Amino acid sequence: MVSKEEIERVAKLMRIEVDDHVVHIDRVQKMIEYFDILDKAGIESEELIVQEQTIENLREDKYVPYEEKLIEKLKNYKGTFVRAPKLI
């Protein structure tokens, strides 16, 4: 069963302030229960198949400066830094 504590832990982990953790319990519980059908899929012996590429496909190591002064298009501090809250 999904507990309130678990929802609290995950909300914290994902850095989302949740006002009422209880409302999520039922919903997550329903979804997780639904996911449990994966246990019946008989896939224990399956191997992982993934997309592959060769080294030739990769980007050549070349310095190409970005054409614009990107910082000016971001939230910035005096046009040079990005501001962040203090870290404790």
Add this chain to the structure above:
Amino acid sequence: MVKIGLEIHCQLTKLESKLFCPCKADYRSFEPNTNICPVCIGLPGSLPRLNQKAIEKGTLISLALNCKIPEKISFFRKNYFYPDLPKNYQITQFDAYGHTSIGNNGKITIEGKEIRITRIQLEEDPGRLIYEGTSEKNKITLVDYNRAGTPLVEVVTEPDFENPKQVRVFMNILVDLLENLGVSEPSLEGAVRADGNVSIEGGNKVEIKNVGSFHDLEKAVHFEITRQQSLVERGIPIELETRQWDDRRKITVSARSKEEEQDYRYFLEGDIPWILLDPKYVDQFKQNMPESIASKRDRYIEQFKIPAQVADVLSSDKFYSDLFELAHNEKNAKEVANIITTDLMGFVDTKEKRQQSKLTSKHLSDLANAIINNTITRNSSKSALQEIVKTGKSLNEIITELDLGHVSDEFELSAVIEKVINEESIAVKEIKEKPETVNFLVGKVMKKTKGKADPSLTLELLKKKLKIY
């Protein structure tokens, strides 16, 4: 029993571009946030474009540390929130589905002790934080993302070190090796960073983070062992924790206890298909691999009969060994090695001095030949070398200008000897009883000729004059 393991982060500073975008890998000369693009700043919709050459460099390091190279490598996301991490996840490698990091199961022997290398992985460096403000209240954090995405190789060792000295020796060897491979310049600030973990018998493992320079690593490890031992003596249990290295006070301090256990939610990075490391490429990389330090050392001893100590020093430093290889022509190898290790290393002992030095391999070769041919004494060669480093003038010019030519003219030398015999009458009298006094007189002659006199000719002439045989 003390157990120490290391995690070393090394920037691949010899690459042109970042790991996943074409911004400059060496961010050091840029104004804040001018070496950024949508990819390394993590703009919505941007995608990583893996640097081909990073695979080669990672492979070289893995091979040099005797690691196994897998057939395919994959990338993972390590998820955590921090202001220097633009995507709030780091693209790194992880062995969740078999060995898919660039290297694994390696080893390296230091002073007869085998250190196992667990894993070598490619990953991106985060940006840099700058703290401003004086009090806790008005403190703000400023972020410079120029470094974000710089290619890093992380070397993870097994806890095989038994004492801080082994850690130091290992780090020195590793740093030399990285430089020799042409993948990094460890002397650049922040290019090599290391974390350690330390445990003593019966205690929990303690991680030490934030050791800014790898030179401090030995100190940090030493401090931590002493701290843990004193806890045990007092019967206090050692907690499983992470401690920060306080660079100013040179101690480790407990990192504020984490409210939650780190949960990085590692999973496969779908934006980068797995890369096939065709053995054909790995072989090619192997062939392009620079000669190892150990092999150089052995070759110097065997081929050129250079003494072991000299070969050690020469082979472990890429700057000097490159210079040596360019300067020598087999015959003068021993003399070139000698000049580098006895004199040159004293003149260009810092990075700045190396950069400013006007010395070329031709200078070095000429100088060695001049010594061998007796055109200059070993003594004067030192002054000549110093002048070359400073001015870059040719050896001949310098010999003339500074009047360093060898005095091997019998007539000229005889006049000086005559003078010395007259001045040092007491010593001359003693010579019958104490034949070694002749060396004192040779010294006097050398002094008068400012070291230019051929020492063997001087001795011969002196003996003739004083009729001692």
Add this chain to the structure above:
Amino acid sequence: MNLEISALKYLDEIKNENFTVEEFISKTIEHIKKIDGNLHAFLSINEKAIQQAKEIDRKIKSKEKIGKCMGMPLSIKDNICVKDTKTTCASKMLEDFISPYDATVIKNLKSEDAIIIGKTNLDEFAMGLTTEFSAFGPSKNPWNTDYVPGGSSGGSAVSVSALECIASLGSDTGGSVRNPASFCSTVGFKPTYGLISRYGLISYSNSIEQIGPLTRTVEDTAFLLNIIAGQDPMDNTTIDNKGENYLKNLDAGIDGKKIGVISEMTKNVDKEVSSATKNAIVQFEKLGAKIEEISLDMIDYSVASYYTITATEAGSNLARYDNLRYGYDFDLEGYEFNSYISKARKNFGPEVTRRMILGGFVPSAGHAGKYFLKALKVKNKLTAEINEAFTKVDLLISPTVPILPFKFGEKIDDPVALFLIDFNTVTANLTGKPAISVPFEISNGLPIGIQIHANTLQDKLVLQAAHALEKTTNLPGVSI
């Protein structure tokens, strides 16, 4: 001048000088202004569209080189970056985000003289299938405004069917192009994974999603593919399509082709949908195809696998929205880092918040093996099954959505019921295969689409079959 024309017809009209680009764009904007207050297909309109149209007219007049799109108005889902325009993902989190760069598809379209007429509505970050989860209010189905238009590319489908543009680009993670195409009676195509560059598409579940066109005709989809498909150095996951021309031999027909009807996807469907599917099978047979039933056992696990993978990837893809570098106005003075970003991220809507929580839950250390790896293995086994099926048949068909369009508010509160609406579409995403939804019937004023799949890189075969099926229909346009 009629706004109800296909892209290819538009090009003819411009070439024949029946109207100018400016005339067409002006009329389109007028039409949008008249009807979009009600339909809400758009989140923003390109203020420079008329100016751009004039420039293209000038080029045409002076016989300068002109791009293949000749100024046709296209709408773009608001999760695809268009330089110097707001790209919000229908989220308050990105309320003020102005993209400083163009997605690769946008670059390609602009270089062919397309006019981006506006950015269309979606479920926030493409998570949903009704547009009810847009932070800026839902889009309405032009066939009946009490009904949802489908999603998540709902705004795109509405804009095409309500004649607010010639064609649109959406994104399809689990049916997000095909579902609204089916609900609004437009063509909607999800190509082979890697066929179209995702550079500039704001990721939701990056390992399975693709950009795809929504158009009035199959031909128009082929036309757009010729411009936007192909390998892109900006996206490592793109694949080589050997410069395929999708328009060439589009009318090759499907005589002699073998078509499998996916039995799992025709089991639990509305009776109108079931009847439409049967009619489609009859049409395919008439066109000379051989029909057989194909069963893919893994499909029963596909939705669970899909939601596990998407929740995990979304949890990571959406982590970057911490409001430090871009986002919306919320000052950080006085806050500590973690409390600030946790508060800033409250601007995610309820569905995104739920999926973030699920996305933290599913891959977290204790559960990693339990759900995520299993989901990946189901994905693999399903792919193996469908590959096996394609050794027996050329194409696989099903209804695009098991049910008819439904009214607003009907399903929003039952997550598992919403999941099952994706049942027929997620297989193409999990297996990377191309799939299209073709408008096939209008039942009591509500559209029904038929879905056609083919094997990897057989995108053209999908279009050929869809084109053949399309020709058997004679569907009315929507009355506005």
